[in-house]
Amino acid sequence: MDTWLDEKQKAAWVRLAAVLELLPAALDSQLRRDAQLTHFDYFVLAMLSEAPNRTLRMTALAELTTATLARLSHVVQRLETRGLLERFPCPEDKRATNARLTGAGWQKVAESAPGHVATVRENVIDALSPEQVAQLTDIADAILHRLDPDRARAAIYERYD
Amino acid sequence: MDTWLDEKQKAAWVRLAAVLELLPAALDSQLRRDAQLTHFDYFVLAMLSEAPNRTLRMTALAELTTATLARLSHVVQRLETRGLLERFPCPEDKRATNARLTGAGWQKVAESAPGHVATVRENVIDALSPEQVAQLTDIADAILHRLDPDRARAAIYERYD
DNA sequence: CGCGATTAGTTGTTGCTACAACCTAGCTCG
DNA sequence: CGAGCTAGGTTGTAGCAACAACTAATCGCG
Numbered sequence: 544m545d546t547w548l549d550e551k552q553k554a555a556w557v558r559l560a561a562v563l564e565l566l567p568a569a570l571d572s573q574l575r576r577d578a579q580l581t582h583f584d585y586f587v588l589a590m591l592s593e594a595p596n597r598t599l600r601m602t603a604l605a606e607l608t609t610a611t612l613a614r615l616s617h618v619v620q621r622l623e624t625r626g627l628l629e630r631f632p633c634p635e636d637k638r639a640t641n642a643r644l645t646g647a648g649w650q651k652v653a654e655s656a657p658g659h660v661a662t663v664r665e666n667v668i669d670a671l672s673p674e675q676v677a678q679l680t681d682i683a684d685a686i687l688h689r690l691d692p693d694r695a696r697a698a699i700y701e702r703y704d
Numbered sequence: 705m706d707t708w709l710d711e712k713q714k715a716a717w718v719r720l721a722a723v724l725e726l727l728p729a730a731l732d733s734q735l736r737r738d739a740q741l742t743h744f745d746y747f748v749l750a751m752l753s754e755a756p757n758r759t760l761r762m763t764a765l766a767e768l769t770t771a772t773l774a775r776l777s778h779v780v781q782r783l784e785t786r787g788l789l790e791r792f793p794c795p796e797d798k799r800a801t802n803a804r805l806t807g808a809g810w811q812k813v814a815e816s817a818p819g820h821v822a823t824v825r826e827n828v829i830d831a832l833s834p835e836q837v838a839q840l841t842d843i844a845d846a847i848l849h850r851l852d853p854d855r856a857r858a859a860i861y862e863r864y865d
Numbered sequence: 866c867g868c869g870a871t872t873a874g875t876t877g878t879t880g881c882t883a884c885a886a887c888c889t890a891g892c893t894c895g
Numbered sequence: 896c897g898a899g900c901t902a903g904g905t906t907g908t909a910g911c912a913a914c915a916a917c918t919a920a921t922c923g924c925g
Contacts, residue, residue: 546818552829555837558844559828560747563728564770565851572883581911586721601874609725614912616875621911638873638920657707667720668713670846676716678839683719685831690726733913742881763903775882777905782881799890799903 566666573662578655583608585652585659587618588627588644592652597644600633604642627651727827734823739816744769746820748779749788749805753813758805761794765803788812
């Protein structure tokens with residue numbers, strides 16, 4: 544448990560830090576350009592598109608998207624204005640709000656998914672060998688154990704993007 | 705070259721996407737809390753602290769930090785206001801601006817580095833075996849080749865954080 | 866059954882980032 | 896040598912995210 548990182552650790556960290564900076568920017572800019580959506584917007588719509596009845600409670604959606612409720616609330620508001628989803632009070636629990644994908648929202652996901660997946664392929668998956676893909680899975684999993692110890696959001700790890 | 709990802713690829717991507725969301729947030733919040741600095745602010749100061757005379761031209765600093773000049777300009781302006789660095793015209797090229805770390809800036813880096821490195825250790829390095837650290841280096845490198853094909857910013861990969 | 870604590874969500878403000886417009890200094894080539 | 900082009904930066908604006916304050920509904924427990 545030294546304070547500093549040794550050379551090999553630095554090499555890994557510096558590269559990871561660069562990926563952390565560049566990859567989200569690349570994903571965002573492709574989706575913005577081709578679908579007028581941020582990556583987070585897309586992710587929200589994608590999660591809804593896979594949910595039963597294309598509907599989820601705000602809290603559930605927040606967990607799936609790794610976001611705070613406050614952030615999600617703002618985003619959902621904008622997406623609702625654009626007609627991509629709609630909100631309605633949850634019948635079982637009057638505190639809760641449900642978000643449901645509209646037809647237009649479904650279509651938006653269908654249209655934009657191929658381009659997004661292609662970007663993920665080009666920049667990540669196709670850059671790696673199958674062994675590296677497996678290694679990456681384990682590495683990311685180990686990091687997530689530290690970042691999210693109680694696996695509160697474990698659900699997401701089973702799901703598609 | 706299919707359109708979709710297979711199960712193993714999805715597993716890797718979903719986890720990486722979660723890391724991309726959570727890790728920067730974790731780094732930012734530690735530095736904000738303990739040093740009133742964003743991770744990007746810290747990185748800027750750290751790069752200057754290692755440069756000859758603690759001075760760099762804006763363009764060079766932008767490359768090292770993987771940022772646009774516009775973004776850097778705003779950040780440097782704020783850091784200058786806080787007295788952590790200073791700007792002055794470059795004597796050799798009158799178009800250019802140099803940024804130099806002040807004493808206060810140096811001290812800020814010295815104070816905050818251990819806490820930051822500890823966070824990187826806790827969440828990343830110490831979560832991985834030495835083999836995984838090596839694997840991560842290669843994986844991140846492969847991804848960076850796609851994101852940054854001409855290696856315009858290759859300099860950074862040699863440096864410490 | 867009623868009062869405090871918790872859960873669910875919204876909204877306002879502030880700060881950072883992206884994008885585009887702009888300006889000045891140096892370079893290049895007829 | 897000067898007209899246009901490129902390089903190096905700055906600034907303004909608009910949009911998204913973090914944080915904190917707030918409301919309303921429900922739970923829990925004496």
